[in-house]
Amino acid sequence: MKSQGCRQGRKMEKRNNYQNTEEKTFRNNFGKFKDKKIVLYGIGRFTATLLPCVTDFKIIGLMDRDNANIGKKIYGVPVLGKEEVREKADLIIINTSSNYWKIIYARIADLGIPVYYLNGQLACMKDDEQTYTENPYWEKTYDKLKNEIDNYEVVSFDIFDTLIMRKIYMPQDLYKIVDMRVKKALGDHINYYEMRMEAEFGNSKKEQLLDDIYCSMNKTWKFSENVLQQIMEIEIETEKRFLIPRKDMLHLYNEIGKNKEVHLISDMYLPEKIIRDILMENGVSTVPSIFISGEEKANKKDGTLWKKYAETVVCGRTAIHIGDNYRSDVELPEKYGIHGAYIMNGSEMLKNSSLGGMIPKIEDLDESLFMGMIIAEIFNSPFALAESKGKVVFQDFEKMGYCIWGGIIYSFLTWLLEEAKKRTIERFLFFARDGYFLEKDYHYMIELLGQGQYPETCYLAISRRLILITSYEENEGLDRIASHVYNGKFAEYMEDRFNIVIPSDAEHYSEEINLPEDYEKVKLWFMAYENDILNEIRKEKENYLKYVQNFGINEKDAIVDLWFYGNNQYYLSKTIHKPLMGFYFAYNKSEENICQKTNTMISCFQDEDDLLAERVGLYKLSLWVESFLTAPYGMIKAVDENGNFICCKNGMNQILFDVRERMNEGVCRFMKEYIYLMGGTRGSLNEKFADTFFGQLAEGHMELSKDLQKVFYFDNSIVRRREMGIFE
Template identity: 30%
Template sequence: MISEQEYVITSFRKHFQRFQDKGIVVYGLGKNTEVLLDALRDEYHFIGLMDGVRTGETVYGLPVLTVDEAQERGVGVILILARAANLSIIYPRIAADCERYGIPVYDINGVEQHRITQKTYACPVFYATHTREALIEKMRAADVVSFDVFDTLLMRRCLEPTDVFFLVEQEAHRRGLLSQSVPFAKPRILAERALYPGQPTLDDIYARLMQDTGIAEDVAKELRALGLAEEERQLVPRTAMMRLLHEAQAMGKTVIVTSDMYLGGQAIGRLLLMHGITGLDHVFVSSDTGVSKTGGLFDLVRQTYLGQHILHIGDNATSDVHAALSSGSDAWLVPSARQMLAESACAPLTEHSRDLPERVILGNFLTRELHDPFLFQKTQGRLRLADAYALGRDYAGPMVAGFVQWLIERCRADGIEMLLLGARDGWLIREILDDAARTMDLPFRYRYVYVSRAAFISQKTTSGQWKMERARSTISAATSPSSCAAAQRSARTICTTWRAKASAPGRSLASLTSSRPARASFGSKKSSASPCRATTSCASKNRTRKISPSRHTTRARKSSTRQQNATSPSAKTACTSCPRRGAAKKSATSSLSSKASATPQTTSSKSPIAQNSPTNS
């Protein structure tokens, strides 16, 4: 059997002969890249490397470049030297820049990479043939059923496995375990890479980390504990695959797991137990045996179960399928969530994974929407939205969270000390900032302001100027802590009054609503004891506005229901004389004032500001 390194050299010569006189950049810093450079450096013009972590360094005698730097050096083609399962994640990182410069990108098999768009999308035939029913038939024919662990039975809530280390780094900085200037993620990644192509254990990796960085042993132990805890927190089950494992056990099959991982068999067994997997007959792990799946681990499985029909199920075409078939076992490819995303109508989302927050958001999205590897069998490559809650959780929520993250960074950069969140658009932003304030130091204070957005976006009109003047007075009042406290007391009094009314015998929601004064509108009637606030404000400002007959008729028709509740002719006179009819509905009236309509106050008597305290909502 040809080795992986021999295949890389042979395939490169076959597919890249035509680029012999062009500058070549290789994306990937693994062992295969080192072997390729050693064998062909004199025949081809390699000008640099690429990597998501080590940009700016020199590896194997070549600089690690960005796409812009590669363009400046005259790159002619980029080779992504990675396993097929990782292509769908790596290529979108550089796709936009490569298309902008017209740089072709290929994999080791000479296949040019292209972005999938909605216009060109078609669900791969793979999903129509690799069905759940077909896999169950394969399981029935086998004596031993082997499952891969990561991305098959369990998946992480972050996009890439190395994201766990960056999350650990953030937590270590927050706890003061490491100073802000001392990194953890990058040295941790490099320490593990340095020990390949062997099969290092977790002890080996942290010993190398201490050797490379000089981190004290007690600090390394705490970092290791943080890493294990974060790994556990990030893992979630792929429920469809869990059910298949239980079905295999119910069939009476010998069920084992086979994994390439630095964690030992006992640690992986505990992780599986946490998610309800028990009764495994064996756990084969590369760090325990010293050999990987591609290096002979499946041969050990066959020796353990001589003469039996073994079926291995996993997500990696190379290490799970080809390696198992080469050892004489049967194999079945189950697409990972990352592969499904890359082959779905939502593939353009993979372009938004350049930094950690984006990868965490995308990883969480995958665990909720693409945990079922057989989903596309039913939906032809499209996602299934369960309900309105899922729409908010998986689409609107991440969008608003991303906006708030940008808002925090922008306020920090611009030196903004106070952020005013206008009602009601700012309500969700305030909720997110409340959560963020519990885990991070915000560079500003913020308050929820009961003021209409129309006051800020329509300043050029006479109406807008009037609203802006009211908004300015509202915000000025907000700067006084005493006015904020008064607003809070008023809100608590109103809530208490309404609760008392609601709990009174014989009171219904309808009776509570009908007891409230009607809102001011053109031609509506209102109690003389509750004068129209819009009338008072407009009269004091001496504002006038012409009203077209059509708008007059429309508003009068819309307010017909409220007119039926009118009781005082004098109130009608007061409201119809108001040149700002309808102002109470569209101007900067606060929700606090509307709640207090049972006991009306003048505009300046209470501040419409609530501080960012959960008790004030």
């Protein structure tokens, strides 16, 4: 009797990309454990692909979250329960997509034996820097602050970052936007940014109004009054463009103003009239007296403005001031008998939240704008993190789309435009189904950008099954198509793989199969239908070739896909007998990937030395990415003679497609606001920065609420019909 390893060796002579790369990675990460008794957690595609390649390892069993599988043999290896694993195994390797690693480890951490993630990292329950949860500020709520205010006769509010906020992280970066708009309107010779910064921060005078600043600037500029006025108007309009209300604080202000004497106090260079206009435009019901440092010639920072306010307004009554600067708005007014109530501004909330690690990464204007938009969205309320104790948790699909996906899709699409320009690409071929939203968003973006020459697009039907069938050659036999991974009933396999419906009374109809492990016996079963299978393949191939030829694909085209090996690009190029260029989120850059040897592949979010995209935040959550970037119909099995899609039955991702549309509405809102705030230009949001922010989700620094988690499913109809919740 020959060993299992010999049998598998014969069966798997034709090795695929998955096997080549994943075997090499597994051996690199776990070669030192070859003599240890190993249990693999996971019974899906990863394990089906890996097991035939590592017969020299001591794989003693598998684990699965479904206890009903305990005692069964899958791929010839027994599924073990926790107690048996505890007794027999030296270590466990979580052999799944990284989406599930932390969830799985939480299930088995109590076994008391080493557990490793597939990347070789030892799993542990260490909570990443969660000291932010201990901040006493998170105890502050809207109701508590309102009750505190009720105890005082006179109330004052800070304005900027308290009642209203800017959609930019560093306030000085606003001047860079103004500089761009000034140059566009009046010429490149005007170096607004440097002179504006020097005039505001280089002047020894602490209390200046905008007119004072511009007079100081013009000592160097020597511009006409008309030009100076135009520049000032651009600055004011840009300032207004970036300002939004902090809704909870504005509501509190308007409510308090009905029954209390309320004042506004600000260290600001804008004159009172403009500030009044800004406040009214942002929803302030009434604007009482305003104490502005530039007009009062006193400021909060050294206490002179507080002294003046205490002597002229408070006059010994009980008073409270609400503001975002702990020294200027809390400590200093206390010296003059005014109680200070501190609320965090958006930037401080970022710093003290679970996302605080992003701050050192904010380096340029586009990153400052991106984070300013995110801060304005999730930290608009100073009480937003009270319930979660500093953890960013998304409760709304549209907001999640705006924050998590907006930067990813926008930076990817603008990257595509840059790559197309460099490589003279005239048309993007967005692959189905991943390209469904991407193509729509691309057209929305170029509509926002306005005039210009942009590559055209088309949406190309493709899937792993479709390309497997279409690349079939008459002389090769059925092994390559038939032996591809599958888990389910034989009848389901025949329909899903070959579009052949067998009679319900057929032999083996309901028998469970696991491919490629069971291929030898399954091959005997399906050969009874060989003629029907071959006729169906020929028909589907003929229809698809006709469909593809209608597009006239040439060297000026480039495909757009997510990841990872580029098999669809590879087989499409073989089908049309032309090399293709492909743009990806990320792809396998290793030498084992045969797809890149005959085609050009270019990645957006991946460093050159990150061959397997291990540092790409998106790829760490690849299943969730695919669960969002899908289409309102199931996997495309084939196209008919008229080019119409023939699809699998809709799964849960399609049944719940409305939530994906709401997420994409958030993406579109992000793109619209980004371009608007950049003055109608697309900017240059760094795609690696956008991915780093996205990666905060994979690192546990952001979360989706339980309700949001429930709507995302993993489906892979070519492999099995069973769907799994991404966050189960």
